[in-house]
Amino acid sequence: MKKALKRASQRKTGTGGESKLEKLTKEAISFPGDIRGVEKSALDKREYRTFKLENEIEVLLISDSRTEASGAALSVNVGSFSDPEECPGLAHFLEHMLFMGTEKYPDENGYSKYLSENGGYSNAYTADEETNYQFQVMSGKLEHALDMFAQFFIGPLFNQSSTDRELQAVDNECTGNLQSDGWRNIHVKKALANPQHPFHKFNIGNVETLRDTPSKNGVNVRKYLLEFYDRYYSANLMKLVILGRESLDTLEGWAMEKFSPIGNKSIESPYAHPNPTGPAFTTDNLGIRVDIVPVKELRQLSINWLIDPVTYKNKNVDAAHYLGALIGDEGVGSVLTYLKEMGWANSLYAGSADNAFDFATFNVTIGCTEDGIKNHVEDITKVVYAYVGLVRENWDKIKWFYEQESQLGVINFRFKGEEQPFRYVTHLASSMHNGYPIQKILTQNLHQGFPYDAISTLVENFTPERSLISIIHKSVEEYADKTERWFGTKYTVNPLGDAFVTECLNVKVTDYAGKLSLPPRNEFIPETFAIKSFVRPTVSKVPESSGQLLKNVTSSTQVLSLKSLTHVGNPNKRSVALATTQRDITQVWDEDTWRPPVLLEVTSVSNLWFKQDVAFKRPIAIIRLTLKTKILNESPRTALLSTLYKSIINDTLNEQVYPAMMAGLAYGAGFDDNGIYLSFQGYNDKLEAFMKFVSDNIKTPARFEQSQFDRFKEALLKGMQNYTKADPYRLCYSNANYALENKGWTVDEKLEALAGINFEDVRAFGPKMFQNLSMEMSVYGNATPEDAKRYMKTAKSSFAADQPISESLQDQTVKLKDRCQYYLIRPTLDMENPNSAIVVVFQMGKYDRAESTLCSVFSSMCHESFFNILRTNEQLGYVVSSQKGVNNGVIYQAFIVQSNSKDPLYLDRRVESFLEEFEKVIMGLSEEDFDRGVQSYINDVLSASKNLFKEEGGWASEIQSEIYDFSSKIHLANTVAQLTVEDLRTMFKKYFPKDAPHRKKFVSGIVADVHAKALFGENYTIPEKVDNQHIAFGEDLLKKIVEANPDEAKEGGEIIYIQNSKEFRDASELYPSFVQMMEAGI
Incomplete structure (x- = not known):
């Protein structure tokens, strides 16, 4: 065996009786100066304030004078657990509906359009006990975005036409998840739960639960939506987080002005503990083993123990973390190391899950080998119970392990990087429901003292009688005798059996010949945190032989620095210059950053x-x-x-x-x-x-x-x-990449x-x-x-370096021909997946900074419209997106749609129709609207890295690509600020319309089996493979569809059908690599 990694000896604890943990904590945390402040990292430069509005919304404000992006999140303490029995999925449906216009801002697309035009975006999610809404927008545009956002909770419209269309969006989302093993497995777990408990409910919703069945039963779903909103969307159940560049006083004024009108019904939380409906899992559905058939090739064993909810009130958050770290250890003597040695497993996770208001589970989830899942499920389970026994007998003797975890938590908190605004406000708004004192909202994950009683209680729950063991493997298909109601998952359920339960209770760690042991002390915890003084480096001369x-x-x-931008401070340049972004150049962009x-x-x-x-x-x-x-x-x-x-x-x-x-x-x-x-x-x-x-x-x-x-x-x-x-849309991308790149x-x-x-x-x-x-x-x-x-x-x-450095092998992209339309359409090989998909790529050619920035501005402008028309209005599918990219130095614009209702050829025609309509928008675009798009782009390009890792990633990508354009951001900003709306129109007309002189269109599609039968008849059969992996429709079948209207289809250029991707790319001309382009001075 090789010599083990040398470990430095631990230094003594702090002086004067102060423990190392106490010393680290004192150095790590900045404590608030008044009751409205919060505990924060000593290195966190942002300012915080907490308070309650008169309507009882609890508010957390974050002022960050350096941020380029602002945002907010509002979380309501109601979720799918409160769905009425008559309408499963109603809370999720309501979440969708709040985006569909308000009394003050009735335009369905107004909110998302405003955010998109100003470098922002939004989202929302519905959980069991919470519905969380969030957005991000360019700093300087926050106030109006807040006003639009607040109206969600003051005067939503719930128009009937919007209700009908958005129901289809919910159904599309559900259909898109039908083949997801994660969703399928959780719903088997729900099927096994107590039918009286809300955990049992189907929580996504679809047309059956939100239209068809209610209609048959005389239930008015729109009325239920209104009643649900009126009942639960009460100010006292809401938590609000706002992050902006403005002062705390300004942010507080906006919060009071815009969110105080939200009504307060003063209702109790809908989630009380103990739950009057009974526990989520009763003795009848514990002590069982459920075997599940997956969609993918999975081999997973999970032991789930029912425990009390993991909450601040129960004082068991630290206990759950402590036990998860012990059982989930992967070092010497761990469960995972032993299972790997036996050839039974590859991975292991341990920790709490399913954390609800009245229960949680503690799970040990093991990624098994084929031998492990087929032949050693009981052996693996007993290894886990042996280790649990070791922990049960010794947990109170290794308090040092808890203190060690606490030290790591404090160190990581002190030196954490600055969070991205969107994720930060979303997380904090959700966390405010956890019951912690608001002053500890940022420090809630730091351990609060060794939780003797909580650990003792928790570990005593780890028994076979309180467990649900799940096995996920394809072989279950041979004996599965049950079908889950909503996803159609096959499974079977059996009791663990008295004999096996006895074995689990009696197994000892000594049965494993010293292979299992508690983790040793971690001697790699850092102890020196000094920041080194700056030393100016001496630069080496680049050899003449270098590129x-x-x-x-x-x-x-x-x-x-940004001062090198030619238009900064020059009054003759366009008004979109960076001065309009209100950026303080010297404050935000100190010279070191550049x-x-x-x-x-x-x-x-x-x-x-x-x-x-x-x-x-x-x-x-x-x-x-x-x-x-x-x-x-x-x-x-x-x-x-x-x-x-x-x-x-x-x-x-x-x-x-x-x-x-x-x-x-x-x-x-x-x-x-x-x-x-x-x-x-x-x-x-x-x-x-x-x-x-x-x-x-x-x-x-x-x-x-x-x-x-x-x-x-x-x-x-x-x-x-x-x-x-x-x-399917990911497969479309994969197929396109294989056909369009010279390697792979x-x-x-x-x-x-x-x-x-x-x-x-x-x-x-x-x-x-x-x-x-x-x-x-x-x-x-x-x-x-x-x-x-x-x-x-x-x-x-x-490593011995003995070869001269030479230019790397560079990927190259196939050069599509002008005035040509390429179709690469494959049938699905997943017959159970109801979704077809398409990726339509418009290739624009070799990298040019001006065209690249123009395409970025165009892509940003059309993204929201594309989504709104094809998803919101036409409800073609849940996945609808557009994006610009540069691949191997070749610029492209892509449109992506995945649909459970339409085939790729129909989707292709809708993309073409969208571009025809959007051309009118481009041609009628005002200079002011164009400037707004450019300003948003500049703000995005020049946004400061939030942390050290993000900053390093930008430099590293330039080095590894061998482009070395360290000032690329400045060049892009400088270029785009000098462009005009007429430049955008010229670029669009050059590549996108059907009569564009340099139109190069590539369509990659996947056809669902149900759509293929609709296209080609019920008797159609999947074609043979043509290039080692791919199968393709015959040209005769594709012609029948693509050229149903030959004149219209050929308006966009010559149609070329690709069946053998490898032959196509091998026969095609290639662009130079990106390095070759840049070497040539492009």
Whole structure:
């Protein structure tokens, strides 16, 4: 065995009787100066205020003077648990309806249109006991957005026409989830619950529950909607969070003005504990095993124990976390390590779930191997119970483990990055229902003291009699005798049996010959948090043999900032200049943010990039290491060999590095055409030793065994077999990518290669991966130039770099012909999925900064209209979207629709019709409206990174792409600010209308079986495979549909039908790679 990762000794606790945890907590938390403040991280620069409006809405305000995006969320303490029996899914339906116009703003699309035009978006979700509405918008546009948002809860319209259409949207959402194993499994669990308890309810809703059945029973669903809203949407059940750039006083004034009119019915929470309907699971539906047939190739065992709700009031939140960390440990002596060693499992999760007002469950969920799920379910279950027994007997003797988890929580809270506004307000509004004192809303996840009684109570619930064990595997199909009502899931239920229950109760950890033990102390918890003083790096000279892009890299002596934008402060430039975004350039964009990484060290075989962070000031560093080699993806076989090697080394490393990863350190490994990508990140206190240990073990693993190979080959096989079960619109993308890119392998090509790979093949391939390497490293964060050079030296001690750096292999995109329409339409291979889908791609050509920015503005403008027309108005499907992209240096605009009611050819015609109508919008667009779109785009492009990891990711992508355009954001903003509405019209007319001279259209579609039969007749059969994986409709069938109206169909250009994707791409001309384009000065 290799030498274990060296661990630094723990230092003593704080002086003067103060414990280490107390000291860390004091340093981590900034306590409020008055009763309206909140506890926050000592490094959090935002200001907070809490209060209640007169109508009893509890409000949390967040003022962030630096934010470019603002937002709000309002959470109502009512959800699907309150659905009337006559209308399952009503709460979810109501959530949809509030977006359909209000008395003050009656336009159905007005709210979403305003947000879209101002760089924003919105969403909502319905949970069991909560309905949460949220939005984000460009700062400076918050007040009006708040006014529109507040009207949801003051005067919604509930128009009959909107009700009818939005019901179809709910049904489309339900249909889209029918093949989701997550939704299917939870509804089997619901079927087993107490029928009197609301957990039993079907909670999504569909046309059957919200139209057909109510209609038969004389129930007026619209009336029920109004009554539900009037009854439960009461101010005293609402929590509101607002985040904006404005002062707290201004935000408070807006909250009072806009949300005080919401009515207060002063009703009690609809969720009382104890529940008068009885428990969610009674003794009749516990102590059972349920076997479920999945859609995908899943192998999962889950032990679910019924426990009291995990709440602040019950003081068992910390207890649940503590026990989850113990049972879910993945290090030496853990349940997972033992199960892996036996060849029975690959993954394990432990923790609380299903947290409702009167119950919760504590789950241990295990991802099994085929052998484990078929032959060792009872053995696996007994291993879990043996470990539970160990915990039950010793939990009070290892208080240090709780304190250790508490320390990690406090450290991570202190140094956390700034959250993205949309997610932050959404999370906080929901959390305000949890019962914590509002002053602790941000610190509620920090442990509050060792919960002796709560742990004792919780662990005593972990018995077979209080459990529900679920088995998910395809083999269940052979004996499943029940069908779940709403999703059609097949399953069977059996008691655990007295003999097995007795075995579980009597099993001892000593039965496992010392293989199971409690986790050791984690000695990788960081102890040094000093921020290093800035040291100006000395830049290395780029060799003459290097590519032109590398030579052009800006030196550290030229500092980039927003001041370099040519239009800033120039009164002759258009009014859309950044001054109109009210951005304080010197405050938000300090020079360091735009100071690019520099080449710190250059040799013939290695490059070292470096940037010291002085903006975020966290004791964290990120190291990326690229080992350049070209053998990893030469064929499907080498791609799979490298994937299997990575899986085995990760598995071997896991139990050794798990404590380090729990202490805030992390590593990643990836492979592609150009080599091995390694990353190491976390608190820099122990980062270097961590990188050294992981690197040495990646090259020379401590354990590399046949049993590991067997587990991961099986997992890889199952994953590829699940390919056809993916969402149809995702398959459309996958098919388009395979046809339009010069590299890539089909799933069937990989399956064929996988069949011929054995353990010795992988073992022999491993050393070859680390021969003939060149090396590139980037270091970012709390590190000095000398630290970075030392990291490079450490990497070179693990990996021998002996090959000159050469240009990487670059992906290229197929060059579609002008005035041509390409159709790649495949039949589904998932006969149970009722959804067809389409992705319509308009290829615009080689990257051009002006056209790229114009396409971004166009895409932003049409996104909301496309969604509103095809989804909201026409109800074609739940998935309706449009997006602009740049792939391998080629600009494109895509339109995506997934539908359970229409086939891809119909959807294609609707996309064309939309573009015809939207052309009128483009041609009639005012300069003011165009400026607003440009301003939104600039705000998005120049939005500051919220945390150190986001900032580093932007620099790293430029380095790994070998483009090195560190000032790309400035260039984009500068370009778009000089464009006009006439430029947009010219771009549109060049690529999108049917008579456009450079129109290049590519249609990728998946046809559901029900739609194929409607198109081609009931007797149609699936065609044969044509290119190792794909099957295609014959050209004669497609012509019949696409060219039903030949003149109209051909107006858009010559029609080309693709049957064999590989032959198509191999015969096609390719664009240059992105690097080649940029080298040529494009």
